[in-house]
Amino acid sequence: MSSTGQLTAPASVPAPRAVPARGAGGPGGRFGSLRQRRTLSFYVFTGPWMLGFLTLTAFPLGYALWLSFTNSDGLSPNPRFVGLANYREVLTDQTTLDSLARTGLFTALTVPLTIAAGLVLAVMVNQPLRGRGIFRTLLYLPAVMPPVGAGLTFKLIFDRDSGSANGLLDLFGVNGVSWLTDPYARWVLIVLTMWAAGNIMIISLAGLQDIPKEILEAAKVDGASPWQSFTRVTLPLLSPVLFFQVVTGIIGALQSFAPLFISLDASPQGMASVPQDNFLFMIHVLTQYFANGRYGYASALLWVLFAIIMLLTALVFRLSKGVVFYSVEPQAAGKRPRTLGGK
Amino acid sequence: MVFPRRTALYMLLVGLVVLFLSPFGWLLITAFKDASELRALPIHWWPHRPSLGNFQQALSFWPYLGYARNSLMLSTLYAVLATLASAWAGYGFARLEAPGKRVIFGVLLSTMMLPHIITLVPTYLLFAKIGLLNTYMPWVLWGLCGAPYLIFLFRQFFANMPKELEEAAIVDGCGQIRIFWRIFLPQSWPVIATSLILSFSWTWGDWIAPALLLDDDRTTLAVRLAKGYFTQHGEPLNNLVAAGTVMYVVPVLALFLIMQRGFVSGIATSGLK
Numbered sequence: 001m002s003s004t005g006q007l008t009a010p011a012s013v014p015a016p017r018a019v020p021a022r023g024a025g026g027p028g029g030r031f032g033s034l035r036q037r038r039t040l041s042f043y044v045f046t047g048p049w050m051l052g053f054l055t056l057t058a059f060p061l062g063y064a065l066w067l068s069f070t071n072s073d074g075l076s077p078n079p080r081f082v083g084l085a086n087y088r089e090v091l092t093d094q095t096t097l098d099s100l101a102r103t104g105l106f107t108a109l110t111v112p113l114t115i116a117a118g119l120v121l122a123v124m125v126n127q128p129l130r131g132r133g134i135f136r137t138l139l140y141l142p143a144v145m146p147p148v149g150a151g152l153t154f155k156l157i158f159d160r161d162s163g164s165a166n167g168l169l170d171l172f173g174v175n176g177v178s179w180l181t182d183p184y185a186r187w188v189l190i191v192l193t194m195w196a197a198g199n200i201m202i203i204s205l206a207g208l209q210d211i212p213k214e215i216l217e218a219a220k221v222d223g224a225s226p227w228q229s230f231t232r233v234t235l236p237l238l239s240p241v242l243f244f245q246v247v248t249g250i251i252g253a254l255q256s257f258a259p260l261f262i263s264l265d266a267s268p269q270g271m272a273s274v275p276q277d278n279f280l281f282m283i284h285v286l287t288q289y290f291a292n293g294r295y296g297y298a299s300a301l302l303w304v305l306f307a308i309i310m311l312l313t314a315l316v317f318r319l320s321k322g323v324v325f326y327s328v329e330p331q332a333a334g335k336r337p338r339t340l341g342g343k
Numbered sequence: 344m345v346f347p348r349r350t351a352l353y354m355l356l357v358g359l360v361v362l363f364l365s366p367f368g369w370l371l372i373t374a375f376k377d378a379s380e381l382r383a384l385p386i387h388w389w390p391h392r393p394s395l396g397n398f399q400q401a402l403s404f405w406p407y408l409g410y411a412r413n414s415l416m417l418s419t420l421y422a423v424l425a426t427l428a429s430a431w432a433g434y435g436f437a438r439l440e441a442p443g444k445r446v447i448f449g450v451l452l453s454t455m456m457l458p459h460i461i462t463l464v465p466t467y468l469l470f471a472k473i474g475l476l477n478t479y480m481p482w483v484l485w486g487l488c489g490a491p492y493l494i495f496l497f498r499q500f501f502a503n504m505p506k507e508l509e510e511a512a513i514v515d516g517c518g519q520i521r522i523f524w525r526i527f528l529p530q531s532w533p534v535i536a537t538s539l540i541l542s543f544s545w546t547w548g549d550w551i552a553p554a555l556l557l558d559d560d561r562t563t564l565a566v567r568l569a570k571g572y573f574t575q576h577g578e579p580l581n582n583l584v585a586a587g588t589v590m591y592v593v594p595v596l597a598l599f600l601i602m603q604r605g606f607v608s609g610i611a612t613s614g615l616k
Contacts (some may be wrong), residue, residue, distance in 0.1 A: 019540070032531050034513075035440075037519075038439050038440055038441065038519075039439075039440070039441040039442065041435070041439050041518075041519040041520075042435050042439035042440065042441035042442060042444060043435075044433025044435070044519075044520075045431055045432060045434055045436075045439060045489065045523070046427055046432050046435040046447060048431065048487060048488055048489065049428070049432040049451070049488050049489045049491075049494060050447065050467075052484070052485070052487070052488020052489070053450065053454060055452075056462070056485065056488060057454060057457065057462050057465060059469070060462045060465035060469055061461070061462055061465065063465045063468065063469060064461075064465035065466070066463075067468070072466065093512060095560035096398065118433055121359070124352065124355070124356060124359075125356070127352060129349070129352065129353065130517060135356050135360060137603065138360045138363065138364060139359065139360060139363050139602070141363070141364070141367075141529040141599070142363055142364075142366070142367075142597065144544070144595060144599045145595075145596070146544070146547060146548030146567045146591070146592060146595055147548060147550060147589050148548070148550050148568060148591070149548075149591055149595075150366075150573070151569070152348075152568065152569070152585075152588045153366045153367070153369070153370045153588060154583065154585055155584070156364065156369060156370060156581055156588075157366055157369050159581060161384070162373070162381045162382070162386060162581055163386075164369045164386070164388075166386075167385065167386040167388070170385050170386070195363070195366065198363070234436045247456070247548070248456070250542055251458055252398075253454060254388070254458070255458045255460050257453075257460070257551070261550070261569065265570070266569035266571075267383075267554065267566075267569070267570055268554050268555060271351070276378060282460065285464075286464075287451065289464055290555075293434065295357065295468065298464070299464075299465065301488075302461050302465075305458070305461065306458065306461050309458055313456065325528075341559060
């Protein structure tokens with residue numbers, strides 16, 4: 001989270017680097033040695049990150065993959081190799097399948113909702129209004145809120161006895177409910193997620209500001225109504241930004257464990273206090289690791305999630321072809337997002 | 344004709360701002376109610392006897408400041424290391440050429456998309472094996488490697504700086520490390536500020552990594568606060584929760600509100616070619 005959205009503006013496509021030492025015109029030997037030194041320097045500068053990637057990202061992933069083929073419980077020194085048994089269990093474990101379906105629904109609901117809300121907000125605060133900077137800041141502020149702080153705040157609002165939600169219902173003569181338990185907890189979770197729509201707003205706003213004024217002027221001259229120029233000009237030009245939001249939104253939603261922060265016991269051992277409706281896949285995974293100590297099975301669950309995320313991302317990329325409009329050819333095999341989003 | 348539409352837009356925006364800020368409002372109102380008022384039915388929309396007592400109690404009920412100090416140390420440690428390391432790597436990606444650079448850069452970009460929590464749990468198991476649990480070493484290691492997002496940020500900034508800068512330095516016989524340290528880094532303070540703030544608030548807000556890696560006495564405020572305040576009989580003390588939450592979030596919100604200008608100028612500077 002945090003204010004990553006603020007930083008989208010500089011993501012303009014940088015000019016490709018010229019070949020180094022071009023035009024130095026010096027003797028060939030000197031040119032070669034300079035190039036070699038540059039190569040060496042490149043690895044000196046990027047080496048720490050590469051080392052970190054290998055040891056702190058790639059290796060743990062591989063380690064989890066190995067664990068997923070064992071019955072490791074984290075305690076016994078020699079876990080037994082069990083082949084695909086864990087993966088077979090993934091397909092038959094009802095809790096897994098239920099939490100997966102729930103996560104799918106949560107993703108399918110919150111990603112479009114937050115993106116739509118963020119886009120609408122962005123269009124509104126992009127209007128030439130006095131004080132729009134203040135509106136931007138205030139609408140974005142909830143997105144800066146640390147997740148634990150946001151969760152605790154929502155627990156206070158939706159508290160059965162002292163919360164403002166039931167207080168409001170009471171004003172209309174409606175009896176209050178236990179918001180933080182089934183079947184209401186899911187709505188609290190969705191509202192909590194939507195509260196951070198300012199993140200999308202800021203990123204979309206940067207995208208809106210990148211749209212050349214001349215194009216919109218031209219549409220106006222051609223007699224396009226504001227709605228027409230929004231749907232025919234603005235939206236297509238904004239589609240790479242929105243597309244990137246969809247991808248990061250899906251990735252974020254699928255691995256969300258936000259329900260923990262509005263549950264009774266927010267600790268690694270307290271996953272059982274998460275209401276059934278909010279028992280998302282990641283909560284299930286953490287339960288298997290830390291409440292049940294089933295490292296092997298939990299690692300298999302993680303890898304299933306990893307695979308699903310990769311597949312969905314690939315699918316979204318594939319589907320977006322023809323829908324997402326790049327005004328500039330995307331660089332580097334089309335992988336580079338034109339606009340950067342959340343962490 | 345235009346005027347009423349603009350007024351309507353204003354009213355809508357004001358309404359939305361009120362809606363978006365109302366959770367903060369309720370948090371503050373709750374933080375100023377004493378325990379008996381919190382039980383009032385129907386609820387009080389405004390504290391009748393506002394007092395700062397909750398804040399004092401929230402600080403002393405459990406060692407709040409100790410956890411806050413842990414959070415501060417960990418966040419500062421990570422922010423400084425990650426910013427330096429990311430600038431270091433970002434310089435390499437922006438200004439240097441080598442075979443394989445494209446592939447490596449592609450890996451960097453895809454790790455930005457990688458679901459972090461998936462690697463975190465196996466990393467926890469590894470750190471447990473080599474005895475790094477309940478130490479701040481994992482954050483040192485993570486910091487020293489730099490964060491992909493920050494690396495990308497620095498890379499964008501450095502890539503847009505004029506070539507003449509380093510060409511002149513090379514003619515003068517400067518090595519790349521000195522060029523980076525003496526010429527590029529001092530010019531990049533807007534990005535440095537942004538990077539420091541971002542990485543600081545990530546760590547300040549992070550729950551899962553300290554919850555997994557640190558024991559109760561060394562953990563961060565986020566982890567301890569999430570557990571809440573309870574009486575000996577297990578009854579939640581929501582007024583203390585509210586006060587504790589206010590003190591926990593205000594530094595991050597204030598940092599954002601104060602440094603917003605810095606952010607914007609950072610964007611403006613790096614947006615120029």
